[in-house]
Amino acid sequence: MKKTVVSGMRPTGRLHLGHYLGVLKNWLKLQDEHPCYFFIADWHALTTEYANTEILKDSVEQIMLDWLAVGLDPEKSTLFLQSQVPEHAELQLLLGMMTPISWLERVPSYKELKQELKDRDLSTYGFLGYPLLQTADVAIYQAELVPVGQDQVAHLELSREIVRRFNHLYGETLKEPQSLLTEEAKVLGTDGRKMSKSYNNSIYLSEDEDSIRKKMMACLTDPARVRRTDPGDPELCPLFSYHKLFSSGDTIDQINEECRSAKIGCVDCKKIACENLLQYLKPIQQKRAELSEKKSLVKAIMEAGSVKAKKIAEANLRKVYQAMGLTN
Ligand code: SF4
Known part of the structure; x- marks a missing residue:
């Protein structure tokens, strides 16, 4: 009804x-x-x-x-x-x-x-x-x-x-x-707290690619994973929450496995999450750019x-x- x-x-x-x-x-x-x-x-x-x-x-x-x-x-x-x-x-x-x-x-x-x-x-x-x-x-x-x-x-x-x-x-x-x-x-915001403008940890729908890349590369990861050779725990990693939101099921499974076995480093992992986020935002940003002209x-x-x-x-x-x- x-x-x-x-x-x-x-x-x-x-x-x-x-x-x-x-x-x-x-x-x-x-x-x-x-x-x-x-x-x-x-x-x-x-x-x-x-x-x-x-x-x-x-x-x-x-x-x-x-x-x-x-x-x-x-x-x-x-x-x-x-x-x-x-x-x-x-x-x-x-x-x-x-x-x-x-x-x-x-x-x-x-x-x-x-x-x-x-x-x-x-x-x-x-x-x-x-x-x-x-x-x-x-x-x-x-x-x-x-x-x-x-x-x-x-x-x-x-x-x-x-x-x-x-x-x-x-x-x-x-x-x-x-x-x-x-x-x-x-x-989650890039510092692992709830995303909020007042925490300065937000990614905006209208944010340009370079700025999003910078923020994603600076995003907090599993704090216990200090060296590249240390295995990580995705569930303790704020960056992984972006994979959960924007990456495919296969990618999420793969990152989950490769993080825990230290096969992937955080820099590469962040790059993948960032590209998937940018793809996700692309249609919204395109439409916004068109509307901004009108x-x-x-x-x-x-x-x-x-x-x-x-x-x-x-x-x-x-x-x-x-x-x-x-x-x-
Ligand atoms: S590899 Fe990815 S999921 Fe694992 S700690 Fe690094 S950024 Fe987080």
């Missing part, structure tokens, strides 16, 4: 392999099965990046290019920019009238992120209220399914609670979104998506106002 799916991504720069394998591949599948709304969450970026807004405009363009290059299709999905649909903010305001502050303060990431991002002041109204904006983002489209990783289940649970409270106060109006728990592919088309796709999203959002917001008795 088809269900409305809504999900967003913060514009914090170009997208890397972790975004592609962990999120976008799932979106590609979803757009073939359900009506999907995918948005660039520029207002969400402001909750933590309010003092660094200069990167936002370029990030929005880069992400839209990445989305289209990997195959998100504006014929199948509504691709749009959050701030071009102000109804998200209007619904956030209305939901804010009936949401206890304690509900927002107990969101696990509220305290965690405040601790983590000590270089900025996050004692802001916007940061505290971002779970409300998230709720509005999905409720404004009457979303039924929200793809989430395990770490976001608590957020969605809060959204469901807020929607239930609204419906309890004003009558059944908003749909309670269900989480669509997605098995996120774990993509910036006005990309902008038009985003604007058309925002107009389409706005129509639905307006209709649902009207129902919200009626339920609250604000219109006759």
